[in-house]
Amino acid sequence: MYFIETRGNDGHHPSRLSFSQAILSPLASFGGLFAPDGLPVLGEAFLRKHLESGYQALARDLLKAFDLDLESALIDEALRCYASFDNPQNPAPVVKIGDDLFVSELYHGPTRAFKDMALQPFGVVLSALARQRDERYLILAATSGDTGPATLEAFKGRANVKVACLYPHGGTSDVQRLQMVTEDAPNLKVIGIRGDFDDAQTALKHLLGSTAFKARLREKQMHLSAANSVNFGRIAFQIIYHFHSYLELVRQGAIPLGGKAYLDVPSGNFGNALGAYYAMKMGLPIEKILIASNRNHVLADLIETGRYDIRQRTLVPTSAPAMDILKSSNIERVLFDLFGAERTRELMRQLDERNYYALTPEELARLQEIFGADWCDDETALAYIRKAYENGYLMDTHTATCFKPYESRREKALPTIIYSTAEWTKFSPTLARALFNEAGLSDEKALRLIAVRAGVSVPERIQALFEKPVAQPLVIEKTDIEQAVLEFI
Numbered sequence: 001m002y003f004i005e006t007r008g009n010d011g012h013h014p015s016r017l018s019f020s021q022a023i024l025s026p027l028a029s030f031g032g033l034f035a036p037d038g039l040p041v042l043g044e045a046f047l048r049k050h051l052e053s054g055y056q057a058l059a060r061d062l063l064k065a066f067d068l069d070l071e072s073a074l075i076d077e078a079l080r081c082y083a084s085f086d087n088p089q090n091p092a093p094v095v096k097i098g099d100d101l102f103v104s105e106l107y108h109g110p111t112r113a114f115k116d117m118a119l120q121p122f123g124v125v126l127s128a129l130a131r132q133r134d135e136r137y138l139i140l141a142a143t144s145g146d147t148g149p150a151t152l153e154a155f156k157g158r159a160n161v162k163v164a165c166l167y168p169h170g171g172t173s174d175v176q177r178l179q180m181v182t183e184d185a186p187n188l189k190v191i192g193i194r195g196d197f198d199d200a201q202t203a204l205k206h207l208l209g210s211t212a213f214k215a216r217l218r219e220k221q222m223h224l225s226a227a228n229s230v231n232f233g234r235i236a237f238q239i240i241y242h243f244h245s246y247l248e249l250v251r252q253g254a255i256p257l258g259g260k261a262y263l264d265v266p267s268g269n270f271g272n273a274l275g276a277y278y279a280m281k282m283g284l285p286i287e288k289i290l291i292a293s294n295r296n297h298v299l300a301d302l303i304e305t306g307r308y309d310i311r312q313r314t315l316v317p318t319s320a321p322a323m324d325i326l327k328s329s330n331i332e333r334v335l336f337d338l339f340g341a342e343r344t345r346e347l348m349r350q351l352d353e354r355n356y357y358a359l360t361p362e363e364l365a366r367l368q369e370i371f372g373a374d375w376c377d378d379e380t381a382l383a384y385i386r387k388a389y390e391n392g393y394l395m396d397t398h399t400a401t402c403f404k405p406y407e408s409r410r411e412k413a414l415p416t417i418i419y420s421t422a423e424w425t426k427f428s429p430t431l432a433r434a435l436f437n438e439a440g441l442s443d444e445k446a447l448r449l450i451a452v453r454a455g456v457s458v459p460e461r462i463q464a465l466f467e468k469p470v471a472q473p474l475v476i477e478k479t480d481i482e483q484a485v486l487e488f489i
C-alpha cells in the first residue's frame, strides 16, 4: 500500500509515500493529507477464516493484507500492546443491549477511551521507526481531554520520541487532568495553559509557524510528527476493530456470515468513521455507517444536506466534549476517495476561504449511499443514558449520541453496532446528574456515588489517579508556551 495526497501534488512534496514515511511526516501538499492509493478487497473467505480468531491474529492478517513497509516482528510488537487491555484476547468486547442493538466497547485500554485502540500500537511503531532511522521526533498535542492522556500513555518512556501536550487548565475533567499531570517520564511534558481549548490549539499552530522554534528543532536535529488522526498510522489500526466487531456479531448469532449490519459512530474528527468507511470498501458487509453528532453537528449537516457550513457557527461546549469540533479533518479523506484530488482541493480551499462548501446533488447522493447521520442535544443524550441504565447498561455521554441516528436513520431492520468511545468513569459528574439527579459533584465523589448506586466498580487505574503524585504541575500563560516547549526540547 502506498499513500497519495488528498489535494494533489505541489511539486515540493513526494507524490507517493510508503506507510512508514506517511507516519513520520503526515502533512501533504496544499495542507492536505495522505490517503491510501488503494485498499485490498477481502471477501467472505477472509471473514470465514477469522471467525475463530482472537483480535491479534485478525489484526496481523489485515495489516499483512495492507502490505505495509513494516517488518513483521515490529507488527507483532505493536499488537502486543493489547496485553495491557482488560481482556488481551478480546480488547474490544461487543455487548448485546437490545434485540438488534450491540455496543462495541472500545474503551478497555489504559486511559479508558477509544483512542488507546490505535494510539497504543501507533506509539510502538513510530518510536521503532524513529530508532531504526536514528532520528528524533517531537509530537505536539493540544487536547480537550481524551487525546492527551492516550498520547502520553502511548509514548511514555519510548525512545526517540518526545511529547509536549497542551491542555486548557480547568477545561478538562479531573480524571482527564490527573491522567496527564501524573504521567512521569522524561520524554513527556504536560503544560496547562490559562485559557480554553481553542487557545491551546491556536498556541500550537503559532508554535509551528515560529522561526525561533523551527531553528531550535533544526539545531536539536528533531523532526515534527503528529499523533492525531491526520496521521494515517492511527487510521490503519482503526480499521481493524470494525472487522472484529462485525465478526463478533456473527459469533453471537446476530447475523449470518455475509449478512449486513449498521455501524453507528459518535464522531468528531471522523477518524473512527473513516476506519469504518475503509472497512466497508474492503468488503465488510455494512449496510450503512451512521454518524452521530452533538450540537456541533457540522458532519451530520454535511451528510444530510451536502453543505459544510461554519459561517454562522461557534463551537458549543457539550457534555460530549471529544465531539465538540467545527473543522473535522478526516472527512477530507472520504471526499478524496469519492471525488478525487482536484475536487477535494477545491472544496477544502472554499472551506478555508469562505468557511463553506457545497457538494453537487450527485456527490451528495454518493455520500448518502454510504452514510446516514443525525445529532442530538445534551438533554436528549442524557435521556438516552437514563433509558439504557434502566435497561441495565451504563454508558458515557459520547456513546449515548448514537441512539439518535439508530432511531431515526435506519432504513432496514438490521442489527446495529454502536461504538462506545469512553468508559463512564471519564464523565462521571455528568452521569451522576443524569442518573441520580446529583449535580455539581467532583469526579472523585461522582465515581464513588455511581459505583455504589449502580453496583459497578471503578477500575483500579482510575481510582489510583487520586493518590498518585502530580509530576507535571506546570500551568502557564498562553504567551509563555513557546518558551516552555523550547526549554523542554
Ligand SMILES: *Cc1c(COP(=O)(O)O)cnc(C)c1O
Pocket (backbone or CB within 6 Å): 113, 114, 115, 146, 147, 229, 266, 267, 268, 269, 270, 271, 272, 273, 322, 323, 398, 421, 422
Ligand atoms: C476522540 C473521541 C471521539 C471522536 O472520534 P473521532 O474519531 O475523532 O471522530 C468520540 N468520543 C470520544 C470519547 C473520543 O475520545
